[in-house]
Amino acid sequence: YIPPSDTSKMKVFSGNGNWHLANEISMHLGTTLGRATVKRFADGEVSVNIHDNVRGKDVFVIQPVGPPVNENLMELLLMISTLRRASARKITAVIPYFGYSRQSNREDGKTPIAAADVAKMLSVAGADRIVAIDLHNAQIAGFFGPETPVDNLDVSGIAIPYFETKFLQKPVIVSPDANGAARAKSFRDKLIHHGMDASLAVLLDHNQTKRGEAKEEDDDYVDANDMELVGDVRGRDCVIFDDMVDSGKSITRCTKKLKQLGAKRVFAFATHGLFLSGAYDRIEKSDLIEVVCVNTIPLQTTQVAGVSSWTYSSKIHQLSVAALLAEAIRRIQNKQSLSYLFDNHDSK
Numbered sequence: 001y002i003p004p005s006d007t008s009k010m011k012v013f014s015g016n017g018n019w020h021l022a023n024e025i026s027m028h029l030g031t032t033l034g035r036a037t038v039k040r041f042a043d044g045e046v047s048v049n050i051h052d053n054v055r056g057k058d059v060f061v062i063q064p065v066g067p068p069v070n071e072n073l074m075e076l077l078l079m080i081s082t083l084r085r086a087s088a089r090k091i092t093a094v095i096p097y098f099g100y101s102r103q104s105n106r107e108d109g110k111t112p113i114a115a116a117d118v119a120k121m122l123s124v125a126g127a128d129r130i131v132a133i134d135l136h137n138a139q140i141a142g143f144f145g146p147e148t149p150v151d152n153l154d155v156s157g158i159a160i161p162y163f164e165t166k167f168l169q170k171p172v173i174v175s176p177d178a179n180g181a182a183r184a185k186s187f188r189d190k191l192i193h194h195g196m197d198a199s200l201a202v203l204l205d206h207n208q209t210k211r212g213e214a215k216e217e218d219d220d221y222v223d224a225n226d227m228e229l230v231g232d233v234r235g236r237d238c239v240i241f242d243d244m245v246d247s248g249k250s251i252t253r254c255t256k257k258l259k260q261l262g263a264k265r266v267f268a269f270a271t272h273g274l275f276l277s278g279a280y281d282r283i284e285k286s287d288l289i290e291v292v293c294v295n296t297i298p299l300q301t302t303q304v305a306g307v308s309s310w311t312y313s314s315k316i317h318q319l320s321v322a323a324l325l326a327e328a329i330r331r332i333q334n335k336q337s338l339s340y341l342f343d344n345h346d347s348k
Helices: 019-029 069-085 114-125 138-143 156-164 178-193 249-260 279-285 322-333 339-343
Strands: 010-014 036-040 046-050 058-062 090-095 129-133 150-153 172-175 199-205 227-230 238-245 266-273 290-294 301-304 307-310 316-319
Touching: 010 019, 019 058, 019 322, 036 069, 046 069, 058 069, 058 322, 069 090, 069 114, 090 322, 114 138, 129 138, 129 322, 138 150, 150 322, 156 178, 156 266, 156 290, 156 316, 172 178, 178 199, 178 238, 199 249, 227 249, 238 249, 249 266, 249 279, 322 339
Parallel strands: 010 058, 058 090, 090 129, 129 150, 172 199, 172 238, 238 266, 266 290, 290 316
Antiparallel strands: 036 046, 199 227, 301 307
16 A cells, blocks of 8 residues: 545546556555546447546546557547646556557558657647556657656566566576577576576577468478577576567477577567457467467457356466556655655565
8 A cells, every 4th residue: 555645636537448557556645546536438439538627637447558559549649638627737648558559660651650649639638648558669759748647567576576486496587589698688687686596598480470461481480490499498497588479389399499599488578468360279289388478458258148256278378567557656646756766676
């Protein structure tokens, strides 16, 4: 429990992207979510109605831009616009998962920089500040102008106490590609800081396509010649470290290669767990011991006889970032530094 800020000057609202996380954050703040209705017209248009008085108040809107991405993005934009027109003093968009973050640079002259376009839309809608978690590419913060500061929170530290319960033997932190090596090294360094003798390895997939693109051949097939390991995993426990799990093909391919090279146990940690396109089934059938993620995106639900139920996998474990985000909101509201969250939250 975090002592509440001056809630008379602060309001916290949520869209439909992750209501459970938003409600948990508000509980940590010692307040309740603001009253708002976010619904659809018959033709699918998003309708937003704010029922609380926000004039002159600092407002925080919690909304991940996860599946369905376009629906959640439009909800966020319209909520920000509505609050701006209702004379809110300052609007902070808390975006646990930043959709379109994988499109942050041009592959050729005929593709958009979608992350930059989303940043522009958020700024034009009226967002004064952005709080995000583990952006796919840190350069996305630069797509916002200096008038819209961006706080990109690293939450990997909350996984360390959990992995300590797994009694990892000579752990190796494995990046599934060269681009994620710096992120994996940062997590390795945190483990060393906590007294764990961890090392680093990088897998290079010579047959890899850009994440999210289709391949003609079977992505689940692994040829030893397709992947190259920089490092040593023989007889060691491995933790594949990535920023997201989408279809699960990357981490299951990496797991198969690590087992071929003599790895003892293979875990995976990813900040954002999307688990789409058969990911649950793919992970269940793999040699992965467990996939750990945080609750920036709610797990999928299925409809059986009109009743929603969580899609379940025994190998997936979610950790909560509610306390961390609540602390970030409290510090922003009280005009305190967020450096503590970047440097020290993993040791709390």
